[in-house]
Amino acid sequence: MPDLAALTGVRSGKQTYYNAYQRSNERLQRTVAAMDSISGALVHPVEGPRPLLEKIVRVASHHLDARWAVLALTAHALPSTRPRFLALDAVGVVLDDIAELPDDAREAIREVASGVLPVRATQNVVGAVVAPMLLDGHAIGALAVAPRGDLPLETPDLSALHILANLAAVSLHTGDLYRTGLAQQRRAHQLFDEVSEQARLLSVRNEELRAAEQRLRVADQRELIDSERRRIALELHDSVAQTVLTAGLVLEVVRGDLASGPPGGRDGQVLPELDRARDLMSTATEQLRSVIYALHHERTAEDxxxxxxxxxxxxxxxxxxxxxxxxxxxxxxxxxxxxxxxxxxxxxxxxxxxxxxxxxxxxxxxxxxxxxxxxxxxxxxxxxxxxxxxxxxxxxxxxxxxxxxxxxxxxxxxxxxxxxxxxxxxxxxxxxxxxxxxxxxxxxxxxx
CATH class of the missing domain: 3.30.565.10 (Histidine kinase-like ATPase, C-terminal domain)
Known part of the structure; x- marks a missing residue:
């Protein structure tokens, strides 16, 4: 009959094998708990990306029992995102002020900002584990964790950090798109308001232009009428009025002759003057007719x-x-x-x-x-x-x-x-x- 070791695959006779199995089981349970915690944060996107990022940092720190954990962006990635990093100290306090971090954590942030990052999660020379945040194959930042010195790292640990880093990258990118969308929406509303105001102003200006055009049309009509009145006045003044005034002068001379001349000698002097006045009045009448005719007909050069x-x-x-x-x-x-x-x-x-x-x-x-x-x-x-x-x-x-x-x-x-x-x-x-x-x-x- 097979023994217990053959059935379980654990050599119970060697205590180190059982300890390794127990530690792997603890890691597996911890990883599952981490994923469950992350999934709980993923279903609450209304709160924005920061709660999820804080939970990712906490899960990574707890998973490796870390002295500190940092989630940071490169210098040129997602320039509108603030803050540029989140850190968790040994007692579980979230920090975003670089002055409050230990020296090796600040150095890790500077390395991430420089953009020189590994393509997979790995442990650097100072013992910190760095997992790049990849977006479309490009590193936009990294999740850096400093585990306890006596904690050995295994492949599942690096895979867990890699998954956490990629979740952080997606969350940061989604948050950036959301902020960009909000900014564009605000700009669209602003442009719509500006266009609406411009349309209103153009409508007002259009009405003003129509009113001005109407006033100009009336002014042009008045100017034409005034010009025609002046022309008629000049025609009458320079033709009929002069002739009538001349006839009036002749009549005034005749009147003086009749008042002062001898009774017997008036007829021979007065009659020619009266004839002349009559001719002048007849001329004035003809001139008046001519002016009236000219006002209704164009004159040609032959006339x-x-x-x-x-x-x-x-x-x-x-x-x-x-x-x-x-x-x-x-x-x-x-x-x-x-x-x-x-x-x-x-x-x-x-x-x-x-x-x-x-x-x-x-x-x-x-x-x-x-x-x-x-x-x-x-x-x-x-x-x-x-x-x-x-x-x-x-x-x-x-x-x-x-x-x-x-x-x-x-x-x-x-x-x-x-x-x-x-x-x-x-x-x-x-x-x-x-x-x-x-x-x-x-x-x-x-x-x-």
Missing amino acids: VASLPELLAEVASQHRPHLAVRLRVEGSPVPLGTAAEHALARTAGEALFNVAMHAGARKALVRLRYLADGVVLRVSDDGNGEPAAMRRTVRLARRGTADGRHRGLVGMALRAEALGGTFSIRRSRAGGVAVESRIPLTSATTRGG
């Missing part, structure tokens, strides 16, 4: 004479009461219907002012064609004051003058509308000289 011819016609209208001379210098070039019409109106208004207000006997209309522009100058020998006339223009521009002085500012506006300038100076004959200077390119561009 208008050249600028020198227009000026000659304007000068002839004032010769019965004023000695008007016309001088044209340079080679005439076409300026365009609108530009030539504006200059002719300017000459007519200037001569009307001379006849009405200056008390002059002579006037000169001078038209000069230069290489880069056209200059129209109307001068007289009357008693006008250039300074007073310039002040009238300034007041009319600000809207503080009455409507009887719109002729001067109308001449200035016409010149400026053609890109030119308007000036009032003393003439060589002692009176006033008004001058419109128009750039040639601007006149042909805007005056067509």
Whole structure:
């Protein structure tokens, strides 16, 4: 019959075999207890990785009855993870301050930080067991344990430390991913809030732009209406108003003749003047019709004479009461219907002012064609004051003058509308000289 030793595989006759068996059994029980403890920590991930890491350090220290145990990261692994190591002293206190550790534990942490680690769990020259924490084949740290000097190490011990180190690596990596995810989630919420605020601001700016566009549209419409009103006012002032005022002067002369002349000699003097007033009123009516027609129809170049011819016609209208001379210098070039019409109106208004207000006997209309522009100058020998006339223009521009002085500012506006300038100076004959200077390119561009 087989004996007990053959059945159990233990030579009970030698006490050392039984002691080895008992020690292996204790190690096995301790390893199983360690794994059971670790599994209990693994099912509570909400608490974060630190409780699990502390339990791993405790299990490793208890398994080898260690003086200290350290779980540390290399210098470049998981840079956002804090703390960089956890240690357990001989009495079971968890430490994360390197100053509180013994010298050999601090040296072990520095070796791990350097990144020079074995590929498998092994015991170094000072007796500490170092098990690398591997992640994708790369060491991110190590579990270092300093066992009692009289405790022999066996292969299952190294395997247990290797398993604990890998559990620590997975836990640290998972914690790092969790923190990164939380940071990205916070950043995503922040970006969403910023984008929402930008969208709100853009919506507000869009509404402001729409309101501004509407205001600009209204302002443009008002500017067009005001410009058209000024144009109509200038047309009526420079044509119909002048003729009506001239007719009024004739009637005033006739009235004076009737009041002071002899009864018998009135008819021969009055009738021609009345005929002239009638003709002027008829002319005013035709001019009014012409202005109204022009406001509704575009005029072509064939409908208008050249600028020198227009000026000659304007000068002839004032010769019965004023000695008007016309001088044209340079080679005439076409300026365009609108530009030539504006200059002719300017000459007519200037001569009307001379006849009405200056008390002059002579006037000169001078038209000069230069290489880069056209200059129209109307001068007289009357008693006008250039300074007073310039002040009238300034007041009319600000809207503080009455409507009887719109002729001067109308001449200035016409010149400026053609890109030119308007000036009032003393003439060589002692009176006033008004001058419109128009750039040639601007006149042909805007005056067509």
